[in-house]
Amino acid sequence: MRLHRLTITAFGSFPGTETVDFDAFGEAGLFLIHGPTGAGKTTVLDAVCYALYGQVPGQRNDARSLRCDHAPPGRGPKVELEATVRCRRLRLIRSPAWQRPKQRGEGTVEEKAKVLLEELSAQGEWTFLSGRIDEAGDLVGGLLGMNAAQFQQVAMLPQGEFAKFLRADGELRHALLERLFSVKVFGQMEKWLADHRTQTWRDQEDLAKAVASVADRMRGAAGDGLLEDVPDDDDDQEAWARSLLAAADGLAAQEETAATISGSALRAARDELDAGGGLADRKRRHTEALARQAHLDAAAEERADLGVLLADAARAGRVLPLLHRAEQRAEAEAKAVLLAAESMSRVLPLRPAGDDDLAALERERRDEIARLGGLRADEERRAALLAEIGEIGAELTRLTDRETATAELLAVLPGRLREAEERHAAARQAEAASPAAEHAHETAIRTRTAVHRRDTLTTALQAALTSLPIAFTDGEGA
Secondary structure, three states: OEEEEEEEEEEEEEEEEEEEEHHHHHOOOOOOOOOHHHHHHHHHHHHHHHHHHHOHHHHHOOOOOOEEEOOOOOOOOEEEEEEEEEEEEEEEEEEOOEEOOOOOOOEEEEEEEEEEEEEEEOOOEEEEOOHHHHHHHHHHHHHHOOOHHHHHHHHHHOOOOOOHHHHHOOOHHHHHHHHHHHHHHHHHHHHHHHHHHHHHHHHHHHHHHHHHHHHHHHHHHHHHOOOOOOOOOOHHHHHHHHHHHHHHHHHHHHHHHOOOHHHHHHHHHHHHHHHHHHHHHHHHHHHHHHHHHHHHHHHHHHHHHHHHHHHHHHHHHHHHHHHHHHHHHHHHHHHHHHHHHHHHHHHHHHHHOOOOHHHHHHHHHHHHHHHHHHHHHHHHHHHHHHHHHHHHHHHHHHHHHHHHHHHHHHHHHHHHHHHHHHHHHHOOOHHHHHHHHHHHHHHHHHHOOOOOOOHHHHHHHHHHHHHHHHHHHHHHHH
16 A cells, blocks of 8 residues: 555644645655654554544544544544555545534534545546445455554554554464465465375375386286396386396397297298198199099999980880871771771661670670770880980980080090199198298297287386386475
8 A cells, every 4th residue: 555645634633734745755765754742643643544444543543532622613524545555546535423513503413424435547537436434444454455453553553552463362463464464375385385295295105106016017027037126225226127128128139039030930831831721722622623533434334324225215216106106096996996886786776686796796895895905005105105205315415414514524634633643742742841830830929929028028117217217206305
């Protein structure tokens, strides 16, 4: 807060109107209010405090009236103060309660305390803020950061009150000074440092556990005999980890060389295996060709039998028209016999029949029945023969197709036999090379296992080297 101007009227020791220009005093820097006893030094300070809070320090605030007893009867007390608080130019005009003479008759009338709080705007005009005593006091106290009692103890330091401030307990002075000097940010910083210290210790413990876990993983990745016990000292742990990393790099180089050699052997073995697989396929195809040839040889005998059947069918085909004509004649004769029988059956009743005629007719009837039975048997044989001829024709067609396919296969069979013999020879060579391929495959598997083990160990070491410096730094800082 910076004071600019104070105007006092009928207040305290001043019966008239007095003005104090603090800006003029402030140009010289530090200034002193001094004078003989009763000159009004305390009144100036009381006026400043009253303008801000509406009360004066000490027992004077309990006085019957703040009005000067030497002021003219009709002049009311008033204090006007212009001050800048937190970059805001304020003007406070206060009048304490006093007894004003009546305008008519004798006696006095009480004038209530009044206040007017204004603020200078950017346009240079005074703007009304409040006309209530309690509201104006709260606004000023909020801007200054302390109430009237605190302001009187710290800023004004009235006579006899400084000793009271010094005798106050530590909690009261701590609260007052903390609010006065805005040390809240330092309290927050102190709390943050304490919390950060606690968290740092926790992080250090977590990092120590992480280092132990990484060391265990490194032991598991490296196997027996490679790792020694982890040292307890931080510097020794870092040196131990770096030496272990160097050993791992050397081991990795050896494993890479072995992997390169094993990779070449594995590729050669795979090539041999692929060649052996091709030879095995060609051997299988050779076996299938031999089986097909045996089947064709067996089919040749069947084909000869079917050829005989085909010749029989051809001969039967030539006889078939004769059978058709015989069948037609038999049918005509049967019809003629039936007609004759019918005629005889109509004629015989018209003439007396002799024994000789009846016997002759009976013989003819029996002969005709016997001949018709033979024709029926011939018809059945003909139907069976026709069915057999149809089956023989279908079989002949199938045999013709198979004969064509067999001829084509026999044409390419010698070349396939030569290829099969070559594949068979190559398959024997592949079988001879199979142990070498198996050895190369086992070597490749061991190499891949070693490379995986190397990668696991390297990852664990890098994690350890990344974690250890952080743990050392936090431990030293704590």
